Amino acid sequence: MVKKKVPDWLNSSLWSSSSPSSPPSSAVASPFEQPPPPPPRPPSPAVVTPSEPPPRPPSPPAVHDPLPTQRIDDSPREDHGDGFRSAHDVSRQAQLLAELSKKVVDMSELRSLACQGIPDAAGIRSTAWKLLLGYLPPDRGLWSAELAKKRSQYKQFKEEIFMNPDTEIIDQIDRDVKRTHPDMHFFSGDSQFAKSNQEALKNILIIFAKLNPGVQYVQGMNEILAPLFYVLKNDPDEENAASAEADAFFCFVELLSGFRDNFVQQLDNSVVGIRSTITRLSQLLREHDEELWRHLEVTSKVNPQFYAFRWITLLLTQEFNFADSLHIWDTLLSDPDGPQETLLRVCCAMLVLVRKRLLAGDFTSNLKLLQNYPTTNISHLLYVANKFRVQSV
Structure with a gap:
């Protein structure tokens, strides 16, 4: 079998960089500093989930004020400083406000703008999410x-x-x-x-x-x-x-x-249950990075259920700080086909972004890494996930 070549852009050092716009820990504490809550439903008795590493002490509590604006882009960019990021956010904020002010909102345009991340200002995200979820009509x-x-x-x-x-x-x-x-x-x-x-x-x-x-x-x-x-x-x-x-x-x-079947235990082993969804993630990884898939699931025997169960059922809310989770959700909710497919692409991108560490690791180190996902640049994560969408078309 010919090994599928990994695109050069996946090996860029950009993918391991921290987001320059991530809020300080005193603003919103990271979930990595808390003991991860148990998944909504434990795996079946046939699968034994290894114990997770001891939790770190929690950070000081955050205030409940609205979160600081962050730059979420649809492509990796060179950091030109706060002025560039602010101008970029202000421009997108103006575009979103203009769209939301129309007599009839163009949902295609709203999805296109929102998938890049919604600035935390003027109640834009609140109105946009209501529209994206179908709670509000476009008129x-x-x-x-x-x-x-x-x-x-x-x-x-x-x-x-x-x-x-x-x-x-x-x-x-x-x-x-x-x-x-x-x-x-x-x-x-x-x-x-x-x-x-x-x-x-x-x-x-x-x-x-x-x-x-x-x-x-x-x-x-x-x-x-x-x-x-x-x-x-x-x-x-x-x-x-x-x-x-x-x-x-x-x-x-x-x-x-769009996710309720993941919570129905009787459907676990059906074509619409959580096990089937996790299998689709495994297939997606194999399609885009067979070397990494083989090392994880064949060589080091890391069953994707050990980490992907929580990723998928909790929509990544426990893997990133709260501000970053909101920006990921902007992208999930913007998918016209529903958030599940985008969620799987983001999960696949999470694996690819730490591929070098995973390829160098064994069962124990890889499981620890995936159950305590490291801080990453959310712009780059969403960019890679979008690349997978384009390649699958």
Whole structure:
């Protein structure tokens, strides 16, 4: 068999560089400094996941202010300093604001702009995510009536479901919500603000579980809900921020509709279950870098389920700091075919970006690396993932 040549651009030193725009650890602590939470569902008894390395002590908690603007581009660029990055962000921010101000939003144009990363300003991400998830229609004239209808519907759900709550589900959700981003004041701590945010997360998850008996609540759903609620709650529009719980519920339903089969244990071994999804990631890696695939899965025997289960089910929320996760989600939500295919390409890119270390490693070192993914430049990560899309066409 002829070994498939790895493109030269994959071996560039650029791919190992840290993002110059990543926020300092005091702003948003990295999940690598926390013990990684258990996956939503452990692997079947036939697969034994090796124990993870001992956790590092957590960083000081972060403030709940909106995150600093970061540059996320669709190609690697030379760093020309903060002036260049700011001008680039300001330009894209202006383009996004102009698009969102149209009478009818051009969804194709919005996806094209948003996939590069949405600047953290003016509530752009909150509105863009609602549109990208299908919660808001493209016609701005329909927004007011649609929001009023959905928010009233959520209020009715809440009143009916909490008349006869399920204590067992509530207890499980409560435990998980209290563990959500313990490094951020927005989600954790004794402040009334943090407690009210925790209460909102609990309400959403309880209502979702009751309305979706086939899925119910699965551990880890709190981690997927957290970015949605955070973004919507930080909308500068007071009315939107006040209705963040209702809006986040419907956005959560829309987002999970493309991933719900990953959470249904009865479907684990089906063509739509989590094992099948992990197999597709393995196939994607083999297609783009057979040498790395062979070393990981044949030579060093690293079963992709040991690391990819968490990557896929939690949509990478535990592998990067919170700000970087939001920018990755900008790209995931912008895919017109749904976020799953883009998610798999990003996961494949994560493997390729550390290929030199993986090729030099054995089972133990490679598993440790992939279960504690190193800091990376998110622009470059998304660039490589997009390259895989182009090559697959």
